[in-house]
Amino acid sequence: MANLTPKNLYIGSDSASNVYTLSSNTGSYAIVKNINICNTGANTIICNVHVIPSSGSAGANNKILSNYVVSSGETISYDASLVMNAGASIYVSSNVTTATYVISGVEYIP
Numbered sequence: 001m002a003n004l005t006p007k008n009l010y011i012g013s014d015s016a017s018n019v020y021t022l023s024s025n026t027g028s029y030a031i032v033k034n035i036n037i038c039n040t041g042a043n044t045i046i047c048n049v050h051v052i053p054s055s056g057s058a059g060a061n062n063k064i065l066s067n068y069v070v071s072s073g074e075t076i077s078y079d080a081s082l083v084m085n086a087g088a089s090i091y092v093s094s095n096v097t098t099a100t101y102v103i104s105g106v107e108y109i110p
Contacts, residue, residue: 004031004106009090013040013100016093023109024054024087032082032090032105035065038075041098045070048094049101054087070099 010019022030039045049065050058070076092101
């Protein structure tokens with residue numbers, strides 16, 4: 001039986017960056033279970049979240065949240081069951097840096 005490790009895959013603010021990359025070990029995988037986005041600023045923010053396959057890049061074909069609007073002072077919670085294969089990454093972007101992301105799930109690395 002696989003030992004899945006529950007963990008925060010990313011906690012932080014970023015306006016455009018790869019924020020988590022899964023090990024490229026053969027057989028590694030992660031499951032994203034929840035994405036929280038908190039707007040700590042005074043203006044509305046627009047966020048995008050991508051799950052990018054190994055050696056890929058952020059694009060329309062791998063967005064899981066697209067132009068998601070979060071009002072000032074608001075926190076959203078997006079429940080998911082997204083499987084990431086070895087070498088995949090999570091990329092976040094927003095129009096300002098007042099978006100705080102908490103992305104949690106489980107990870108298996110053989």
